[in-house]
Amino acid sequence: MDITELQEIAEKERANQKEIRVHCCTSTGCRAANSMGVKKNLEAAVKDHGMSDRVQVVGVGCMGFCGNGPLVEIDSKEKLYEQVTPNDAESIINSLNGGGIPTAPEGDLKHPFFARQVRIVRETSGKIDPERIEEYIAAGGYQSLYKVIHDFTPQQVVEEITKSGLRGRGGAGYPTGLKWATVAKMPPGQKFVVCNGDEGDPGAFMDRSVLESDPHRVLEGMAIAAYAVGASEGFIYVRAEYPLAIERLEIAIKQAKKLGILGSQIFESNFDFKVNIRIGAGAFVCGEETALIASIEGGRGNPRPRPPYPAQHGIWGNPTLINNVESFANIAAIIREGAEWYASIGTEKSKGTKIFALTGKVKNNGLIEVPMGITLREIVEEMGGGIPGGQVKAVQTGGPSGGCIPASLLDTSVDYESLAKVGSMMGSGGMVVMDQDTSMVEVSRFYMEFCRGETCGKCIPCRAGTVQMYQALTKIINGEATEADLVKLEELCEMVKFTSLCGLGQSAPNPVLSTLRYFREEYLALLKQGVLNGKVAVHG
Amino acid sequence: MSVKTLKIDGKEIAIEEGATLLQAAKEAGIRIPTLCHLDGITDIGACRLCLVEIAGINRLLPACVTEVSEGMDVQTNTPKLKEYRKMIIEMLFAEGNHVCAVCVANGNCELQDLAIEMGMDHSRFPYRFPERDVDVSHDEFGIDHNRCVLCTRCVRVCDEIEGAHVWDVGFRGAAAKVITGLNQPWGTVDACTSCGKCVEACPTGAIFRKGATVGEMDRDRSKLDFIVTARELKQWTR
Ligand SMILES: Cc1cc2nc3c(=O)[nH]c(=O)nc-3n(C[C@H](O)[C@H](O)[C@H](O)COP(=O)(O)O)c2cc1C
Ligand code: SF4
Ligand code: SF4
Ligand code: SF4
Ligand code: FES
Ligand code: FES
Numbered sequence: 001m002d003i004t005e006l007q008e009i010a011e012k013e014r015a016n017q018k019e020i021r022v023h024c025c026t027s028t029g030c031r032a033a034n035s036m037g038v039k040k041n042l043e044a045a046v047k048d049h050g051m052s053d054r055v056q057v058v059g060v061g062c063m064g065f066c067g068n069g070p071l072v073e074i075d076s077k078e079k080l081y082e083q084v085t086p087n088d089a090e091s092i093i094n095s096l097n098g099g100g101i102p103t104a105p106e107g108d109l110k111h112p113f114f115a116r117q118v119r120i121v122r123e124t125s126g127k128i129d130p131e132r133i134e135e136y137i138a139a140g141g142y143q144s145l146y147k148v149i150h151d152f153t154p155q156q157v158v159e160e161i162t163k164s165g166l167r168g169r170g171g172a173g174y175p176t177g178l179k180w181a182t183v184a185k186m187p188p189g190q191k192f193v194v195c196n197g198d199e200g201d202p203g204a205f206m207d208r209s210v211l212e213s214d215p216h217r218v219l220e221g222m223a224i225a226a227y228a229v230g231a232s233e234g235f236i237y238v239r240a241e242y243p244l245a246i247e248r249l250e251i252a253i254k255q256a257k258k259l260g261i262l263g264s265q266i267f268e269s270n271f272d273f274k275v276n277i278r279i280g281a282g283a284f285v286c287g288e289e290t291a292l293i294a295s296i297e298g299g300r301g302n303p304r305p306r307p308p309y310p311a312q313h314g315i316w317g318n319p320t321l322i323n324n325v326e327s328f329a330n331i332a333a334i335i336r337e338g339a340e341w342y343a344s345i346g347t348e349k350s351k352g353t354k355i356f357a358l359t360g361k362v363k364n365n366g367l368i369e370v371p372m373g374i375t376l377r378e379i380v381e382e383m384g385g386g387i388p389g390g391q392v393k394a395v396q397t398g399g400p401s402g403g404c405i406p407a408s409l410l411d412t413s414v415d416y417e418s419l420a421k422v423g424s425m426m427g428s429g430g431m432v433v434m435d436q437d438t439s440m441v442e443v444s445r446f447y448m449e450f451c452r453g454e455t456c457g458k459c460i461p462c463r464a465g466t467v468q469m470y471q472a473l474t475k476i477i478n479g480e481a482t483e484a485d486l487v488k489l490e491e492l493c494e495m496v497k498f499t500s501l502c503g504l505g506q507s508a509p510n511p512v513l514s515t516l517r518y519f520r521e522e523y524l525a526l527l528k529q530g531v532l533n534g535k536v537a538v539h540g
Numbered sequence: 541m542s543v544k545t546l547k548i549d550g551k552e553i554a555i556e557e558g559a560t561l562l563q564a565a566k567e568a569g570i571r572i573p574t575l576c577h578l579d580g581i582t583d584i585g586a587c588r589l590c591l592v593e594i595a596g597i598n599r600l601l602p603a604c605v606t607e608v609s610e611g612m613d614v615q616t617n618t619p620k621l622k623e624y625r626k627m628i629i630e631m632l633f634a635e636g637n638h639v640c641a642v643c644v645a646n647g648n649c650e651l652q653d654l655a656i657e658m659g660m661d662h663s664r665f666p667y668r669f670p671e672r673d674v675d676v677s678h679d680e681f682g683i684d685h686n687r688c689v690l691c692t693r694c695v696r697v698c699d700e701i702e703g704a705h706v707w708d709v710g711f712r713g714a715a716a717k718v719i720t721g722l723n724q725p726w727g728t729v730d731a732c733t734s735c736g737k738c739v740e741a742c743p744t745g746a747i748f749r750k751g752a753t754v755g756e757m758d759r760d761r762s763k764l765d766f767i768v769t770a771r772e773l774k775q776w777t778r
């Protein structure tokens with residue numbers, strides 16, 4: 001395979017594409033609402049109407065508006081239909097001939113939910129068939145990989161990524177270029193590239209969506225990374241709960257290998273890159289990089305102390321680059337458009353875009369890709385459409401490691417530093433909007449219950465501390481706690497935060513700490529309630 | 541091999557490169573509490589008792605797995621560290637079921653010693669009273685999970701020194717426990733060579749030699765019977 005062949009595939013594919021493409025989402029969210037039935041009927045309707053020569057039904061990846069699925073989009077006409085049932089299919093196809101209006105509700109593609117998005121990672125999500133490499137190539141796919149192999153030295157690739165300002169999307173926001181440089185600098189030999197698709201945060205499904213909708217984009221990013229750091233083998237770690245993502249990755253790897261885009265002598269160069277899939281059993285802690293490595297090696301997914309960092313001592317002791325799915329999915333676009341272009345999007349220290357899974361009480365639920373620096377208010381009120389008949393009380397970001405940001409701080413900019421400053425974090429992209437009826441103490445107990453169940457149990461502060469914190473929160477909620485219990489809870493939070501071995505324990509107290517910071521009166525009210533109910537005696 | 545110089549609790553120390561802070565402190569006669577550490581097996585930094593403060597590093601690091609480096613300025617016993625350690629020990633007592641008075645290890649237990657060292661006289665945290673098993677299926681040894689602190693010293697000593705890898709950790713979080721074989725009764729695990737290394741490695745009374753436990757006194761009542769009836773039955777040996 002060389003560049004002319006790649007372009008030939010792209011041109012042939014584009015030439016074969018019909019005038020009207022009817023996109024039907026076949027990702028997990030819409031599938032659960034029977035989008036496969038919709039797709040079948042759409043195809044039958046096209047045939048019945050004898051429109052096969054100009055209309056093509058394409059099963060595409062996630063369009064983002066998953067809360068209103070199944071979604072069908074008429075690409076060339078910029079029309080979107082929501083909550084489509086198999087019975088609506090006929091009317092949608094008929095309307096393409098000017099015959100009546102479809103029976104499914106029409107969505108508003110001009111709504112800020114769509115209009116305010118900036119799509120880099122999700123550029124072709126919901127636009128192409130993730131099970132056909134030709135569609136990805138027709139959309140410009142794998143050109144970046146070709147470009148780096150033939151025009152860039154590995155060093156130049158690292159420099160380009162460094163210049164782009166991309167930071168890890170797995171939560172911590174570590175500069176990607178710096179991480180690549182560290183692995184690249186390790187002496188030549190066996191090195192590994194790992195894509196972290198464990199995605200264990202409750203409510204998060206950004207990475208699943210990327211893997212299901214555009215697996216080749218992730219593979220291309222990994223291959224570019226492998227070229228840059230000198231690795232010849234990679235792993236994608238995906239949880240077993242994501243069967244569709246695994247299936248599509250398998251298809252994608254097979255197709256890419258067949259075309260000589262993965263495997264040995266990629267694009268007729270002497271660069272080899274082989275990708276394996278590793279299926280995780282769905283433990284949150286296995287998303288932690290050292291636990292993930294242990295799991296890939298076949299051991300129990302327990303974190304270990306760092307240093308040494310995976311960049312020096314990773315899989316089987318070899319230098320290993322670990323990045324998140326979304327981080328890798330940014331790479332091809334950065335190479336194609338250039339680091340300056342990427343760095344022009346976002347804020348001074350947080351570049352590019354971030355995908356969020358917007359959920360909770362907001363009107364519009366789904367996946368959004370927004371530029372860094374957008375405010376929470378713009379996301380919640382404009383894109384999310386606010387809370388119908390209610391009021392925003394808080395926005396939770398960062399899942400069990402993050403915090404709750406009160407409505408008074410909705411003008412906070414969405415970037416790594418600003419979110420940390422208000423006691424939360426960017427996290428991997430969960431964003432839950434809460435209304436006035438939400439008890440913040442209950443919220444912090446919910447996350448503590450999650451951590452209590454997910455701690456690996458290796459280190460004492462996290463194993464025993466999460467149990468004790470959960471119990472203390474329960475005592476408060478039951479109106480059985482005194483102020484001394486609250487003090488003890490705060491001491492526990494501090495101890496667990498500073499003494500735990502890995503990020504899970506270190507950040508497990510965050511939801512409690514942030515709700516104590518902004519909603520302390522709710523805790524105090526519960527203490528008072530206990531005294532009023534006679535459950536707690538008043539001392540001195 | 542080059543030598544590194546550093547300061548621990550204000551004391552100047554020179555030690556070879558690659559040594560851990562724990563080794564350096566020991567050489568200087570400074571005690572850092574430990575529980576999951578055992579000389580001779582790999583350190584895992586799990587119990588967090590040996591955490592120390594290092595000037596210029598904004599997080600606490602475990603002395604057992606942190607290598608010395610030139611010019612380090614280490615504090616091992618600040619009020620904060622003491623407080624954290626005490627809480628860790630208190631949580632351990634609240635987490636399991638420890639009744640020292642009837643324990644094989646009473647007076648000879650690292651957990652007990654640590655509690656005394658920390659000046660702990662009770663646990664501020666509510667006792668959990670978990671339901672845990674005792675496995676006495678092995679001919680010579682037993683394990684009482686009520687007293688296990690999950691230090692995994694048994695796991696490592698069996699794997700790294702005996703090479704039998706009988707032990708492992710199973711389950712997650714509060715349900716985590718050490719298991720033998722594929723979570724089967726210890727006595728049915730063929731890989732166990734009955735070497736007893738885990739018994740020696742265990743810091744608490746969790747793993748014990750049979751016959752050592754309180755309440756395990758065997759009474760041979762048939763012996764009385766034998767003495768009384770031997771003449772009558774003309775049965776001179778038993
Ligand atoms: C408890 C825990 C869970 C994590 N889960 C994930 C995850 O599901 N996906 C992920 O990419 N990173 C996760 N991380 C972060 C990884 O350890 C690691 O920092 C990340 O994969 C690095 O990639 P990045 O630099 O591209 O963000 C987790 C960290 C912790 C402490
Ligand atoms: S902090 Fe929690 S999850 Fe991390 S190593 Fe310790 S026990 Fe395991
Ligand atoms: S193991 Fe130690 S602390 Fe626990 S009961 Fe026995 S002697 Fe007491
Ligand atoms: S049985 Fe003993 S050595 Fe093994 S983990 Fe428990 S306390 Fe540690
Ligand atoms: S799953 Fe169909 S739009 Fe997201
Ligand atoms: S002795 Fe260092 S963490 Fe246990």
